[in-house]
């Protein structure tokens with residue numbers, strides 16, 4: 133068996149052959165992914181993903197929420213974003229999903245968050261004061277694309293100060309978490325709810341999820357990201373149990389940043405308990 137086939141089978145252990153394939157967490161080049169939204173649609177069609185969400189960091193979607201048949205396979209795109217928040221003094225990510233188009237009010241929240249990212253990017257650049265490192269561009273300053281520490285790491289490499297992303301993080305960025313720039317988790321959960329969305333805690337550790345689940349559920353958290361690549365079977369089981377204990381929904385996604393999407397998906401049957409307003413039910 134070739135190496136790529138081995139990898140593939142590792143990522144797709146439990147998808148029944150006739151299941152609709154879902155991936156609700158991936159990134160385009162409007163945040164720190166490599167592919168444009170259009171390239172993602174082509175990839176998703178080729179890999180036969182049935183339902184996807186391009187969940188860029190603090191960024192409203194640009195594709196319409198609808199079924200795309202243009203690339204030879206019906207891919208349903210739902211709207212969402214991955215929002216950075218502060219939880220117990222640390223940065224955590226919460227996914228906001230919307231049953232139809234993301235409302236303007238939430239788009240505005242994303243835009244302000246992305247603008248704040250550009251300011252933070254420039255302030256770290258100024259603080260590090262490394263020669264030749266590219267500052268934020270106009271699109272980022274206007275909140276139309278979002279800059280992450282990965283962008284800064286790439287810019288530092290491009291300017292010739294380091295060779296690898298991990299070297300940049302070790303030397304300069306590891307301590308620049310900047311959680312004070314992010315909204316409090318409770319206010320974000322509330323904002324998502326106020327705009328008709330559902331909130332899912334992205335890739336929580338089992339330890340943190342166990343510690344915070346009861347409180348966050350009370351604050352309106354809708355679910356946890358349970359299905360994801362690399363998660364240990366035991367942890368996935370425990371996250372599922374937490375969802376069941378606190379009557380939360382299970383979600384999942386690859387968190388893909390490149391054309392590796394499609395190697396991981398989970399079956400649509402797993403999201404049967406999502407609110408009926410999400411049109412997954414018609415897709416099965």
Ligand SMILES: [Zn+2]
Nearest residue numbers: 157159214387
């Ligand atoms: Zn992500």
